[in-house]
Amino acid sequence: MPEAPCDLLVVGAGAAGLTAALTAAARGARVLVLTKGHAPDSSSMHAQGGIAGAVGDDDTAALHAVDTERAGRELCRPSAVKVLTEEGPERVRELIAMGVPFDPELSLEGGHSRRRVSSVEGAATGWAVTSVLGRLAGRTEGIATREATNALALWTDGGRCLGVLTPDGPIAARATILAMGGAAALWARSTNPEGQIGDGIAIAYAAGAAVADLEFMQFHPTVLAGSRLLLTEALRGDGATLLDENGERFVDELAPRDEVARAIVRKGRAWLDLRSVDRSRFPGLMAEIEKAGFDPATEPIPVSPAAHYTIGGVVTDLVGRTDIPGLFAAGESAATGVHGANRLASNSLLECLVFGRRAALAALDEPAAPARPEMPPPERPPLAPVRERTASRKLRGQVWREAGVMRDPADLSDLARSPDVVASLVGRFALARSESRGVHYRIDAPTVDPGFEGHFVLRLGQELKLEHWT
Numbered sequence: 001m002p003e004a005p006c007d008l009l010v011v012g013a014g015a016a017g018l019t020a021a022l023t024a025a026a027r028g029a030r031v032l033v034l035t036k037g038h039a040p041d042s043s044s045m046h047a048q049g050g051i052a053g054a055v056g057d058d059d060t061a062a063l064h065a066v067d068t069e070r071a072g073r074e075l076c077r078p079s080a081v082k083v084l085t086e087e088g089p090e091r092v093r094e095l096i097a098m099g100v101p102f103d104p105e106l107s108l109e110g111g112h113s114r115r116r117v118s119s120v121e122g123a124a125t126g127w128a129v130t131s132v133l134g135r136l137a138g139r140t141e142g143i144a145t146r147e148a149t150n151a152l153a154l155w156t157d158g159g160r161c162l163g164v165l166t167p168d169g170p171i172a173a174r175a176t177i178l179a180m181g182g183a184a185a186l187w188a189r190s191t192n193p194e195g196q197i198g199d200g201i202a203i204a205y206a207a208g209a210a211v212a213d214l215e216f217m218q219f220h221p222t223v224l225a226g227s228r229l230l231l232t233e234a235l236r237g238d239g240a241t242l243l244d245e246n247g248e249r250f251v252d253e254l255a256p257r258d259e260v261a262r263a264i265v266r267k268g269r270a271w272l273d274l275r276s277v278d279r280s281r282f283p284g285l286m287a288e289i290e291k292a293g294f295d296p297a298t299e300p301i302p303v304s305p306a307a308h309y310t311i312g313g314v315v316t317d318l319v320g321r322t323d324i325p326g327l328f329a330a331g332e333s334a335a336t337g338v339h340g341a342n343r344l345a346s347n348s349l350l351e352c353l354v355f356g357r358r359a360a361l362a363a364l365d366e367p368a369a370p371a372r373p374e375m376p377p378p379e380r381p382p383l384a385p386v387r388e389r390t391a392s393r394k395l396r397g398q399v400w401r402e403a404g405v406m407r408d409p410a411d412l413s414d415l416a417r418s419p420d421v422v423a424s425l426v427g428r429f430a431l432a433r434s435e436s437r438g439v440h441y442r443i444d445a446p447t448v449d450p451g452f453e454g455h456f457v458l459r460l461g462q463e464l465k466l467e468h469w470t
């Protein structure tokens with residue numbers, strides 16, 4: 001028999017989930033937070049460079065919006081960009097009030113026309129932010145956390161989401177927020193923690209929610225070769241250069257990430273030269289590089305791109321509502337359209353704060369759940385096929401080869417037939433977009449086609465549809 005429903009079930013304890021939980025609990029809600037592994041095991045924890053937000057004297061939300069839309073290549077949803085950039089500064093100031101020890105100087109990152117990135121010790125921002133949010137959540141009476149509890153499927157009845165199914169049984173809630181992060185660890189080379197294989201997308205799609213923009217995987221250009229260690233864009237903002245094997249520069253280091261990533265793939269091999277950078281601004285990162293066996297003071301560091309950020313996800317409106325009543329999504333799990341075809345650096349932690357808060361506020365308006373909802377009979381979906389999703393080395397290798405930085409339609413057709421639901425969705429979406437835009441590059445169609453100015457959306461049992469979001 002399921003327990004009595006909580007007011008809000010938040011799946012995921014990254015920046016989006018913790019923000020949603022704290023927002024709801026501050027309004028008196030009883031919140032349960034679930035995490036797949038241990039609470040710190042999130043992309044949020046690993047975030048480096050920082051949080052964008054127009055907090056500088058020479059900056060405005062409108063300038064931040066222009067940069068976001070320029071990076072997004074005609075595909076950002078203007079209403080979402082307006083919300084992100086206008087509410088962003090207040091969310092950053094709230095973090096300061098909570099005790100996040102931001103550096104006194106704002107950082108500059110690729111695609112930004114102003115120094116507007118708030119960071120902690122140059123590259124320890126995610127750790128600092130999630131530690132502060134996590135500590136606050138741990139001290140808040142209305143918030144309970146259950147670690148190592150995998151959300152296997154959504155529990156829906158009569159078209160409404162009633163909570164989630166876990167290996168330990170169902171968990172009922174008046175409203176459920178998916179804050180389950182992205183899918184980048186489905187690619188063999190990735191910056192994300194191993195578990196980030198798109199479970200949120202898989203369970204929402206299986207339950208009938210629309211998913212969108214899954215062809216848009218952002219590859220980070222400068223990840224230490226042979227490892228998951230990301231060398232933040234802020235280093236390039238502070239003067240680090242990219243060199244080829246002759247020691248020559250070959251790309252504008254502050255061009256948008258997709259351009260830098262492709263330039264590196266075309267070169268084959270590349271090195272990041274940190275010798276002119278004030279390395280004392282990035283103490284933790286320099287220690288990690290040294291631990292990996294390199295000396296950034298004397299030698300350029302070998303780098304290559306890796307899958308980094310899932311632009312697509314579960315379709316939501318501007319308050320996190322999905323197609324399914326009672327179900328919300330926020331952070332990297334959601335597709336609000338805010339990033340268009342290419343995410344501007346450091347806009348994703350901001351997205352977690354802005355849309356995590358909005359989703360929590362909207363979720364609290366949901367009608368009460370049945371006091372003790374009836375379990376669906378075991379032979380009925382979604383209970384019957386429930387199993388933990390895993391990604392083998394072979395699958396990750398296939399996704400990297402077939403949906404990498406430069407894509408071939410024959411490879412994508414193969415991927416579309418994958419038995420893994422998320423890998424197959426990536427193949428189908430990337431095949432449908434036979435143009436190159438933002439992070440999605442097709443070798444058979446290397447230019448932008450105005451006919452594709454829209455978001456591909458898919459619902460279970462239907463065909464892909466190109467939609468225009470305002």
Ligand SMILES: Cc1cc2nc3c(=O)[nH]c(=O)nc-3n(C[C@H](O)[C@H](O)[C@H](O)COP(=O)(O)OP(=O)(O)OC[C@H]3O[C@@H](n4cnc5c(N)ncnc54)[C@H](O)[C@@H]3O)c2cc1C
Pocket residue numbers: 011012013014015016017034035036037038039041042043044045046047048049050051052125126149150151152179180181182191192193195196199200230308309330331332333345346347348349350352
């Ligand atoms: C190395 C690195 C550096 C980055 N640097 C920056 C940066 O400087 N600035 C910036 O803006 N962005 C950066 N990003 C991106 C940013 O960190 C993420 O987009 C953002 O933190 C995502 O937050 P989230 O809350 O949506 O998800 P995450 O932080 O990924 O949290 C996901 C949560 O969902 C849980 N979960 C997943 N599946 C399940 C399941 N089946 N059941 C239960 N729980 C589940 C996980 O356990 C985790 O708690 C970086 C990312 C990485 C990996």
